Amino acid sequence: MTTLVTGATGNVGRLVVEELLRAGEPVRALTRDPGSAGLPDGVEVVAGDLAEPETLRNALDGADRMYLFPYARTAREVVDLAKRSGVRRIVVLSSGAVTGGLDTDFHLPVERAVEESGLEWTHVRPGEFMLNKLWLWGPSIRAENVVREPFPDVAWCPVHERDIAEVAAIALLADGHQGRAYDLNGPELISRRDQLRAISAALGREVRLEVVSPARARELYREQGGFAAANADFLLGFESYSGERADPATLERLDLSAYGPLPTAEAVTGRPARTFDGWAREHAADFR
The missing domain is CATH 3.40.50.720 (NAD(P)-binding Rossmann-like Domain)
Structure with missing residues (x-):
């Protein structure tokens, strides 16, 4: 049971890797440059680029869950390849702007590609980052x-970047979060x-x-x-x-x-x- 983390060297993806390791889960991290990834011991680091879906074939082999960094242009190709490779659950790093109806071009197409795939899905929609x-x-x-x-x-x-990562990791590992979109604020x-x-x-x-x-x-x-x-x-x-x-x-x-009060990670964590x-x-x- 391996989880593929795309965007694994990013500010949230790196923390998702840490949360999965802490839970004792096998983690495969996707990055364009494995040599400079700087990820913890125990992580399988593989080369690949979401902009070039064919480069993900080896990374997806044997993975059954995926944390998906948003890249709208190739989202449908990536999700289709993930499905054919045996991935059954995808958690999308999205944006609270989707909830507000402001984002139609950046994160929304990624969400729709995952939803329409028939796979289990959860969307994590942070607002402004403290970062x-x-x-x-x-x-x-x-x-x-x-x-x-x-x-x-x-x-x-x-919102704190660690709160985002914790919610994503829980949605990847635990049942009961599928078909949900979680807005996250501080x-x-x-x-x-x-x-x-x-x-x-x-x-x-x-x-x-x-x-x-x-x-x-x-x-x-x-x-x-x-x-x-x-x-x-x-x-x-x-x-x-x-x-x-x-x-x-x-x-x-x-x-x-x-x-009024806005939703936070507490509802999930x-x-x-x-x-x-x-x-x-x-x-x-x-x-x-």
């Missing part, structure tokens, strides 16, 4: 001890200002907050590169999830409290979802 703040704020905190933010009082319920509505305070407390020093315009923040994100540059327009409200032009003022007026304060302490070294 976003490491990718967005980490460079300026490390270099200048400052965060430049246009919307410090906008609040959200960011346990608290916390403003960006308070997120920065939590990071400051974890570092043992005050990180300065500089409020800037959305346009200036976009310039800085683009200069920073990586995740910030790739997602600047969406994260700062200049475009919608589907890529249409939008007004950043809409993001500033967003009031998530109107939606039976344990309270992890807080942003705890996440900041765990990642303090990453901000230094």
Whole structure:
């Protein structure tokens, strides 16, 4: 009984591997570059690329469960190959934007490919990742001890990456989760200002907050590169999830409290979802 983890070196996939190992399960990890995977001992690391489904044949041989990183363009080919190889259960890393009807091009096609395959399926739909703040704020905190933010009082319920991985692992290993889509959020509505305070407390020093315009923040994100540059327009409200032009003022007026309590990992794990304060302490070294 082997589980194939695609996207195994990613921020969630790596943790899914750890959770499966902790449960004593055989794990096969798919990565484009096995030599640099850096995964724990006991993991069978194999080469393959979701963009090229034929490269997955060896990885799928003998696997009966699969954690599927979303790649819409080849999703149907990958799922069909998995089914023909003997996989019976697939857990998809999806997005809460599917639940909200905002995502029709990225994660939804992967979900549909799995559902229509006739295999057992579970969708894991996280909202905003706590990790976003490491990718967005980490460079300026490390270099200048400052965060430049246009919307410090906008609040959200960011989710811990370990909570996502635990839910995915449970759905892979346990019965009773098939045919379910789990929306995952953090346990608290916390403003960006308070997120920065939590990071400051974890570092043992005050990180300065500089409020800037959305346009200036976009310039800085683009200069920073990586995740910030790739997602600047969406994260700062200049475009919608589907890529249409939008007004950043809409993001500033967003009031998530109107939606009431949002679902967390606790409904699946039976344990309270992890807080942003705890996440900041765990990642303090990453901000230094």
